[in-house]
Amino acid sequence: MSELNTLLLHCRSGFEKECAAEITTRCAEIGVYGYPQFEPAQGYVIYHCHEPGTAEVAIRKLRFRDLVFARQWSACVARLERLPSADRITPIAEQVAKMPSCSEVMIEVADTTEGRELQGFARKFSSALAQALRQQSLLLPRKQRSQWRLHVMVIDGKTLWLGVAPVANSSPHPMGIQRLKFPAAAPSRSTLKLEEAWHYFIPKRRRDELLAGGMTAVDLGAAPGGWTWQLVNQHMFVIAVDNGPMNEDLMESGQVEHRREDAFTFAPPKPVDWMVCDVVDKPARVTELVVHWALNGWCRNAIFNLKLPMKQRFDEVEDCLGRLRGELASAGIAYRLEARHLYHDREEITCWLSLTPEN
CATH class of the missing domain: 3.30.70.2810 (Alpha-Beta Plaits)
Known part of the structure; x- marks a missing residue:
């Protein structure tokens, strides 16, 4: 060749x-x-x-x-x-x-x-x-x-x-390109970001283990509920954190507790299986948020988006992922971190952080 x-x-x-x-x-x-x-x-x-x-x-x-x-x-x-x-x-x-x-x-x-x-x-x-x-x-x-x-x-x-x-x-x-159909019942098209992330990041052999019914999750920046809808669809119990209103049909599921709080100051009452975050903020600030959750042991897995600036986007990604890896390594925390500019992403990349990686 x-x-x-x-x-x-x-x-x-x-x-x-x-x-x-x-x-x-x-x-x-x-x-x-x-x-x-x-x-x-x-x-x-x-x-x-x-x-x-x-x-x-x-x-x-x-x-x-x-x-x-x-x-x-x-x-x-x-x-x-x-x-x-x-x-x-x-x-x-x-x-x-x-x-x-x-x-x-x-x-x-x-x-x-x-x-x-x-x-x-x-x-x-x-x-x-x-x-x-x-x-x-x-x-x-x-x-x-x-x-x-x-x-x-x-x-x-x-x-x-x-x-x-x-x-x-x-x-x-x-x-x-992972082709997905928009679920009519979902509150927003952002729901496809989380669905594609699960398809891409989570190996098929581990989906029953990592996306099991009865798990607990926190959705930071949840309104109107596109990502919460995916969690509920997996039969998880969700704390949706956002000062904005949540979709009424989603709240009637009985699986969602809406907390009108700041995503950056919220602390879960106890550790959860999943933290997901699609907050619109500087990528460095979201990275700090994820580091805080990881060091405090507040979640087992996290999927989060880093909204990229107009310039120096590759450098920003390198800096954020490098900071996250460095903090976890310094704390002696075993982890798996992957990142991808998914098809349903626009000016952001999606990351999966697993704090319970396979041996």
Whole structure:
């Protein structure tokens, strides 16, 4: 795979700078050097590695889940351009023959208005390409598992990036987007942030353990109740902390106690299983709040959002997560911390802090 010298990373439109800064930093930490290339609001970043084969090194050595701003990634061959409309598959097949064996194809587009207009073409092309590659024995049978997945990033009808990603070290979703349906009974669309966070952060094998009925939770900055609704839907008992009004239907569930208090001064009467927080405030202040809860042992798990500033967003994330890790390490507290710019996030990232990590 020596020709795989380029990384392609999907991100939220408008966050290309942060995605580029992050991959540049993480690659340098493992001795992989190169330079990022992107246009504002294009929804993806290209990272060109200087040394042959080092895109493969990066995608093997870096842990995908440690990246905050990248939704999906792949290690690519050179960009394929001016593909003939009458036969796009042949030049693609010539490149696939040089790549590791894959058993599935993931066709992707940028998560932009222009990209979404290509989705119809991408779906049809995906089926035709997979069928042709299998006929040429360039794609393994569907039931045969492979370490690698083939990725095709469609730029337009004649231009694409062709690459691979480790199945176990990438997102299982095209463009890294977890598609969720808004529950009509929820008080606000912010409810999807917490639902997506649970899908992303909590391993399936631990969901019955960590999201069990009868658990207790505190929702800081709860009104009108989008996140509280998710907790109640998991049959938890919730203290909703907010000076604003809560959704009336949610309060009638009998599982919610509304405290009209300041989220930053509230202290739970006893430790809870979950603390969740979507307070609109400076990320450094929210980080201090989470540190306070962790050091006092007030919760077993926390999911919280850090609202990012307009500038220096990557640096702000590094500072906040570094501060949290440093405080917990100094206190000798075992923990697991993950962060991600989720699909349903906007100008924030979502974090999961587990104070009862698996051994």
